[in-house]
Amino acid sequence: MDDLPPSSEAAASSHAPAAHGHAHDHGHDDHGHEHHELGFVRTYIFSTDHKTIGIQYIFGGLTFLMFGFMLMLLMRWQIAFPYEPLTYANASAHMGYQFHEVLYHLGVDSAPPEIPTPVAVPAGQTCFMEWLFGKDQMPGGVMTGNFYNTLGAMHGTIMVFFGIVPVAFAAFGNFVMPLQIGTVDMAFPRLNMGSVILFFISAVLMFSSLLVPGGAAKSGWTSYTPLATISDPPTHYHLLGMQSWVAATPNFPEHPTWWALLLAGQTMWIVAMAFNITSSLLSSVNFIATIVNLRAKGMGWMRMPFFVWTQFVTAFLLLLAFPPLEAAAFMQLFDRCFGSSFMSPGGLIVNGQPLITSGGGTPLLWQHLFWFLGHPEVYVLVLPGLGIIAEVVANNARKPLWGYNQMVYGVLVLAFLSMIVWAHHMYLTGMGTAVSSFFQLTTIIISVPTILILSSLIISLWGGAIRFTSPMLWACAFLPLFGIGGLTGIPLAFNAPDQFLHDSYYIIAHFHYVIAPGTIFALFAGCHYWYPKATGRMMSEFWNKVHFWPTMILMNCTFFPMFLQGMAGMHRRMYDGGATYQQLNAGVLHWNIFISEAAWLMGLAQIPFIINFCFSWKYGRKVSDNPWEATTLEWSAPSPPPHGNFLKPVVVYRGPYEYSVPGAVNDYTPQDEPPTAKPTHISGPAPADERSIGFPPLT
């Protein structure tokens, strides 16, 4: 094509990146485009601005996190007090009993309190729970097994796909990442808006599935077949294909109309997941393209903040691991609605009826495809959290990250390895020892880069002048608690102990330690850290402490006893919290009530955060553009950043964490500060030559 006429580049506007940080005259609160003002809808709802989109995601994601958490709080009632009606009378009787038991042990009460007997809802009356969830879900306030399963499945799905990924990846990634690499917006702003719309549609579908007859999905967040294929309504009512045969067979009920099949909770789960996956895919394309192509002048790969690296790697994981689940979702949809048998073997008997399918499929197919997503998904949940913590630690220890290069290489290795460890979730499916050994090996290897990153973060604290700001409190809690979560995973990686620990409460404790005090603490840290950038105001430090300490303590009270229960052999899917098998679970069942109450109190402990988050938006203390005295680029933009982000073209001269550089006047040097320029802020503590960086001498 060399002989083509020269392209008319002149017709296009010039596209040097720096040339487009227009000098805005208008103030920070101006969301408008420089050519025309956008209306309310285009500014706040169908916005293409990455910052607005990030804020949309964070409001949606935090709301869904709270909602998913509440589902679990409901479920904990059934585990703590099996088959008791959930009414105000019963709940307050139990709370009173617990209160007086504590008083008795403290010596305030002289006699132990009586164990309350559950009071049934009088016949003819409808208690609140029955009214709220319907007679088939909570008759007389007692949770049915189906509803229990629904709550479990929806808790997992909502927390993972509608809570943490939107907040950790989509919200913080959208808001912070373009600012940190010094660009004006994402590479594809309209695609970004499309992701939000798809996410919204998927959330509407997923949440409205709670309202359809029969309730939402109830096969766990993993949606294992054949359970997911035959549950509500069973698949032998085929929509197409064999329905003539079914209709011709005696004793078969009428097959439902097509909309009844599509409106079944499990089908809606699949459809909602397909939308969610598509949304994540488009986001990840956008993220990678932005990071690769839109970095500001001078922003080399190894000058990117670690948070950008984690977003980059997370985006790749989503891009490559999610499509197989989408394929699996299509197959499960076919199995459910069109009666195919990708994942069901022939000859199944369901409810005493032979299941009419062509057979020939295998449930292992679903498990492989699901966990091919499922394991990288764990790192999708964790890596943005690690990125946030890295930013917070470097900023508040006033030190460069120790081993930035190793951390970057570590996160890349981690991403690669996470794609080849999935079958360690499937040791008990009878894959064979050779396959198990391979996955055991890769799983153990993956702990090396993980520990490398975590150790680097801990070492970064060494010799730092640590500021215990709000985000730093969360980061300090993150490091040991995430460590517990990670290290307790190592026994599970080995085939032999996993035979015992698999599907026990130990697993629940393990991954909740990774995700709840791990990722969610990191999200709280991120909220506090970037709040001034998004709003120009600070969240209250006092209310953060009111939120932090109870949450941190109750988080441990909730999840630590689960290790004990799991190691005693308590199965994780018991509808009655293991009461049926109490001889086998002897000595650990009493933790059920303790755990439940810790979880309920933890729910209450989130109220200060909600108040803090909402009220600071309007009433928080106003702060400067760089209140944390940080070095990365987002703090060079105004707070909140205007449309187009930066007031002047961004040029990067140095690495991301130039804190306490010897010879510098300040203890921080922003990335866009020219080497020869005189420092603009004189606020650093001591003269630089009295300060050391890195390790103090070990001898």
Place this chain on the structure above:
Amino acid sequence: MDIPYTVSARPDTGLYNGKLGIWLFLASEVMLFGAIFTSYLFVRLGADDGSWPNHVQNVWLGLTNTILLLASSITMVLAWVGLKERKFNTYWWALAATIVLGVAFLAIKGVEYHAKWIHWGFFINEDAFVKKYKDDLDKDNYFYSYIPQQHCYEVRGHFINRDELIANNQLKAGPYTVLPDKAPGFAINAGQHTGPSFNTVSDEEDPKISIDPKDIDPLRGYGRLLPAYGTYYAVYFLVTGLHAMHIIGGVVVMLYFLTIGSRMYKRNPEQLSNRIEVTGIFWHFVDLVWITVFPILYLT
């Protein structure tokens, strides 16, 4: 505010945003179709010996579709070259030809789907089949196949009296009058007309067989050749359906660039040619998927 590198490539990466984005999107598409093809392998390797249908598609229709898509890839490149040379008419007609070829592909696909809809398959117990049906079928050279693990025979053909049975509320009682197919696969014999995508269909005058519902295997039953009928058909409809969705998506995008989107030519022809290049990359990928689908579903 403009996003950088929407038209010209960034010097150090050598890519403009759209090209990078489409390659990343195609990476995810590779994983999507890769997962489906892997599942196909998984299911097929796990199938009982002899139960996997062979040569049930009309290869000539599949081959025609392959040629159509390959030709459309050529016209797609011609459209891009037309833009690069700033010859709008070449661009417009080449893009229009691509759309026509894509729609023709979909039309042939529709013909094949229709054939699956109007054909029925019946699984008949081994004992009853040998006793009552085998001789009749052999005599008229009709096609049937044996499924050893399930001890039943499969007969495919037109279900002649279904509407009549339904009207009389006799569907459970039967008997079912069936005009069986002559042969599987892609044989085209003189004197017999060919089923739309399927195989050689018997003449309407040929003798029909009458199947008693009691002889039908209770677990497999009978049905249209749709996903519920067998895993092969499930794979077929999943793969070709997903592929057809991609074709539809591509055609919609091209229709946009043929009409409203082509206005950009006046304002910024280079950006339009970038967009067409990106569309073309996607279209070639869709073509590539079909080139994989054709051998694994039609030729094996």
